[in-house]
Amino acid sequence: MGAIHFFKDDVRRAKLLEAKGVHYMDVGTSGGVWGYERGYCLMIGGNEGSFKALEPVFATLAPGSDRVIPTVGRKKKTTAEKGYLHCGPVGSGHFVKMIHNGIEYGLMQAFAEGFDILKGASGDEVLQDYRYTLNLAEIAELWRRGSVVSSWLLDLISIEMNEDPLLSKYTGYVHDSGEGRWTVQAAIEESVSAEVITASLYARFRSRREHTFAEKVLSAMRKEFGGHKEESLKAEKANRGKGSQSYSA
Amino acid sequence: MGAIHFFKDDVRRAKLLEAKGVHYMDVGTSGGVWGYERGYCLMIGGNEGSFKALEPVFATLAPGSDRVIPTVGRKKKTTAEKGYLHCGPVGSGHFVKMIHNGIEYGLMQAFAEGFDILKGASGDEVLQDYRYTLNLAEIAELWRRGSVVSSWLLDLISIEMNEDPLLSKYTGYVHDSGEGRWTVQAAIEESVSAEVITASLYARFRSRREHTFAEKVLSAMRKEFGGHKEESLKAEKANRGKGSQSYSA
Amino acid sequence: MGAIHFFKDDVRRAKLLEAKGVHYMDVGTSGGVWGYERGYCLMIGGNEGSFKALEPVFATLAPGSDRVIPTVGRKKKTTAEKGYLHCGPVGSGHFVKMIHNGIEYGLMQAFAEGFDILKGASGDEVLQDYRYTLNLAEIAELWRRGSVVSSWLLDLISIEMNEDPLLSKYTGYVHDSGEGRWTVQAAIEESVSAEVITASLYARFRSRREHTFAEKVLSAMRKEFGGHKEESLKAEKANRGKGSQSYSA
Amino acid sequence: MGAIHFFKDDVRRAKLLEAKGVHYMDVGTSGGVWGYERGYCLMIGGNEGSFKALEPVFATLAPGSDRVIPTVGRKKKTTAEKGYLHCGPVGSGHFVKMIHNGIEYGLMQAFAEGFDILKGASGDEVLQDYRYTLNLAEIAELWRRGSVVSSWLLDLISIEMNEDPLLSKYTGYVHDSGEGRWTVQAAIEESVSAEVITASLYARFRSRREHTFAEKVLSAMRKEFGGHKEESLKAEKANRGKGSQSYSA
Numbered sequence: 001m002g003a004i005h006f007f008k009d010d011v012r013r014a015k016l017l018e019a020k021g022v023h024y025m026d027v028g029t030s031g032g033v034w035g036y037e038r039g040y041c042l043m044i045g046g047n048e049g050s051f052k053a054l055e056p057v058f059a060t061l062a063p064g065s066d067r068v069i070p071t072v073g074r075k076k077k078t079t080a081e082k083g084y085l086h087c088g089p090v091g092s093g094h095f096v097k098m099i100h101n102g103i104e105y106g107l108m109q110a111f112a113e114g115f116d117i118l119k120g121a122s123g124d125e126v127l128q129d130y131r132y133t134l135n136l137a138e139i140a141e142l143w144r145r146g147s148v149v150s151s152w153l154l155d156l157i158s159i160e161m162n163e164d165p166l167l168s169k170y171t172g173y174v175h176d177s178g179e180g181r182w183t184v185q186a187a188i189e190e191s192v193s194a195e196v197i198t199a200s201l202y203a204r205f206r207s208r209r210e211h212t213f214a215e216k217v218l219s220a221m222r223k224e225f226g227g228h229k230e231e232s233l234k235a236e237k238a239n240r241g242k243g244s245q246s247y248s249a
Numbered sequence: 250m251g252a253i254h255f256f257k258d259d260v261r262r263a264k265l266l267e268a269k270g271v272h273y274m275d276v277g278t279s280g281g282v283w284g285y286e287r288g289y290c291l292m293i294g295g296n297e298g299s300f301k302a303l304e305p306v307f308a309t310l311a312p313g314s315d316r317v318i319p320t321v322g323r324k325k326k327t328t329a330e331k332g333y334l335h336c337g338p339v340g341s342g343h344f345v346k347m348i349h350n351g352i353e354y355g356l357m358q359a360f361a362e363g364f365d366i367l368k369g370a371s372g373d374e375v376l377q378d379y380r381y382t383l384n385l386a387e388i389a390e391l392w393r394r395g396s397v398v399s400s401w402l403l404d405l406i407s408i409e410m411n412e413d414p415l416l417s418k419y420t421g422y423v424h425d426s427g428e429g430r431w432t433v434q435a436a437i438e439e440s441v442s443a444e445v446i447t448a449s450l451y452a453r454f455r456s457r458r459e460h461t462f463a464e465k466v467l468s469a470m471r472k473e474f475g476g477h478k479e480e481s482l483k484a485e486k487a488n489r490g491k492g493s494q495s496y497s498a
Numbered sequence: 499m500g501a502i503h504f505f506k507d508d509v510r511r512a513k514l515l516e517a518k519g520v521h522y523m524d525v526g527t528s529g530g531v532w533g534y535e536r537g538y539c540l541m542i543g544g545n546e547g548s549f550k551a552l553e554p555v556f557a558t559l560a561p562g563s564d565r566v567i568p569t570v571g572r573k574k575k576t577t578a579e580k581g582y583l584h585c586g587p588v589g590s591g592h593f594v595k596m597i598h599n600g601i602e603y604g605l606m607q608a609f610a611e612g613f614d615i616l617k618g619a620s621g622d623e624v625l626q627d628y629r630y631t632l633n634l635a636e637i638a639e640l641w642r643r644g645s646v647v648s649s650w651l652l653d654l655i656s657i658e659m660n661e662d663p664l665l666s667k668y669t670g671y672v673h674d675s676g677e678g679r680w681t682v683q684a685a686i687e688e689s690v691s692a693e694v695i696t697a698s699l700y701a702r703f704r705s706r707r708e709h710t711f712a713e714k715v716l717s718a719m720r721k722e723f724g725g726h727k728e729e730s731l732k733a734e735k736a737n738r739g740k741g742s743q744s745y746s747a
Numbered sequence: 748m749g750a751i752h753f754f755k756d757d758v759r760r761a762k763l764l765e766a767k768g769v770h771y772m773d774v775g776t777s778g779g780v781w782g783y784e785r786g787y788c789l790m791i792g793g794n795e796g797s798f799k800a801l802e803p804v805f806a807t808l809a810p811g812s813d814r815v816i817p818t819v820g821r822k823k824k825t826t827a828e829k830g831y832l833h834c835g836p837v838g839s840g841h842f843v844k845m846i847h848n849g850i851e852y853g854l855m856q857a858f859a860e861g862f863d864i865l866k867g868a869s870g871d872e873v874l875q876d877y878r879y880t881l882n883l884a885e886i887a888e889l890w891r892r893g894s895v896v897s898s899w900l901l902d903l904i905s906i907e908m909n910e911d912p913l914l915s916k917y918t919g920y921v922h923d924s925g926e927g928r929w930t931v932q933a934a935i936e937e938s939v940s941a942e943v944i945t946a947s948l949y950a951r952f953r954s955r956r957e958h959t960f961a962e963k964v965l966s967a968m969r970k971e972f973g974g975h976k977e978e979s980l981k982a983e984k985a986n987r988g989k990g991s992q993s994y995s996a
Contacts (some may be wrong), residue, residue, distance in 0.1 A: 007379070117432065227780045656821070691862050
């Protein structure tokens, strides 16, 4: 659980093993360190026969159907309700898990940007009349009640902010799992636009650099065409507090 | 409820009314058409005195604290738990509601892209070995169980896909509320990067055009530098099914 | 010339051929159908010895140094000035060409968006006071004179718009070459954020669909949480002309 | 020249002055510090009568038509060829200049990303077989010859890299002019997708922060759901050099 596998590796391995009479299956899961308590789900790839043979194992491992409110209007009962699903042939379990994580990247980044804007509302770039110092921890807690953004990720944000509203123990250096990268590759192979998932991945890349070379190239061009001398972070801070109208160029 | 107000209008109106001795308050809410059943939350802006005077009303309107599992480790009890919050001075209620909706845009787009990639896995651009025909409705239902992406929006997707797995009754023409636009404006005023929220807004703009003028400009340039004749959708379809390696230029 | 090769294929092929005593070289070029007249450049990968042996060929093919104004302050004279460059080991020629094309995607999309906004300035969503009907062909021609955006791509836009200012002969169905996709893959392998290049690729993907499945997912969610009925393009058009304030939700 | 004005301010001022019998005009220009030598262009807004009255001044100021190769196939001769253009009513001059700068942001970012990927090709995340140490200064110089990306901005990059190939004198702290922000606002008012221009603006915002609050929110969520301890930049560096397959989660 938690181990990360690229679905194309599953396909390759399954072919090698099939030749030796071994049926390979791939099972992705999501639930994290809370899985034992909250449940988790199993995304399974492999041939039908192997799935059937192992189904009792999956049914035993899966969290069962009683922890989640039933979907309104849903009459059929399938294994999805019990927390496991035979997604398709070999590789499809990890493929579905991979896309799950891609979505997760996007959800996380959406929350992250929203809280960044809420926090920024107190900044000195904002005109005084529209400047708010907001209590992020209470807002996170409030939104857990009936709002459209209510979700497990929001629950987690509320836990974290309750302890430490400005998350001061984190620096903001954000790792990425291979699954975000692979999701983008899959989107590109299918000619599907995945703006948000990709932007989420890039935000993580950026978080791990002090500065990018791209930024130096921008500064160099600005110096050339406009004679703009590059400011420092310190100078920027000194120049703040004059409303949003004061750009130099 | 549901009426949309720009927070800067609140600030302007409040000033006009203050001069006449009227204390203006702004209250945003989220919960949608399900609010009566699932609860909803109130985001309130205005001066402290007015809030205190009206608090009994908010407390009565608000859904109360018993519908959501308490946040792990949270000891303090505030009005957030009851479903209402005095966010700050006039305008802050609608400001917080606006950012809520901005986040909502991003969450929706993340799910939308993920399901698009899942669906695209059966496409003829994908090499045969990695091609999967996935049951999107069952996957949505499965992910409701313990996964990191479990959320109310996913619950809604599951309801919709349960009835109509490929959402064939929708064309994909997506309106946008003013609040997504305003969130982007707020981000820009604060110099905060809001890639994902903005990309979500643009995806909606794009959904409402047959083609953009930008795309014609691209075609015109390609024609000029490469002699590329613009293909039609029909020709593209005819050319598919050859794996992902066959680009012309 | 113009044939597109993935640099990793060069590396693979070179290994196979090296075993047979054949030295493989890869040469990318850019210049398009205007190359004969305007010149073009050669980006060359392979071992040093092979490059030296073939250099007379490259020097003969290359357009020479007299067609471009010398770079201010540059004293050294290298083969770059003559229009060819030994970039590095096998694959590096096509790698550099690939990145060239990735940049090209971004440049094209920047122009495309800018002209889309210029055109949109006459739209009925814009308040009357700020509505302009601009002559795009003349603006393109004007910007060729000393402006920061002056470039060959702008020259091409000016040629096209001069004949047909609204590019009415194009529908806006935009193909993509493999090199945009590969550039994004390279960026991801290096953990480099490539927002603009990737967004340019996705804009092309999107241009080739009537609607995406992602958009249907968005419509389905909006229907569920807000009871928003999906509007049609026709209804949208009928509702226009009321300034930008009139969003429904 | 170079002073930046928001076109809506022009409209407002013009109304105030019109009441006093003064005809207000707005003139944007582009050409930067090189304008004297390379020429520059004038984008003019105001009523027809005022434009006609002042046209001799514009014609004198403008750089004239002899510095640029004529557009192929263009027969008509307009003022655009002389380097000035009456774009439309008051505000339209600065509107056109604003969009010019928006495009400029996108072009700059496209080059910046491309050179970042070229530089990153030598990084230890890249598998040894595909690792290249490229001479960026020579590539910039090469591409000036006939390539599709040839442009004034590329000329400037070549000047800068010729002196200092890795741009080591820049830190990468990139200011933004108001015109990028305004271009995004205009796009949003017109419901036009401007992905690339907006992403370019956000890249500059990000360049001016050590870390964003958004990144801390991401780290906090990862800690909660996965027990991921936040790594430091130092640890990351120590873990590199193992090819691109070694993600932790």
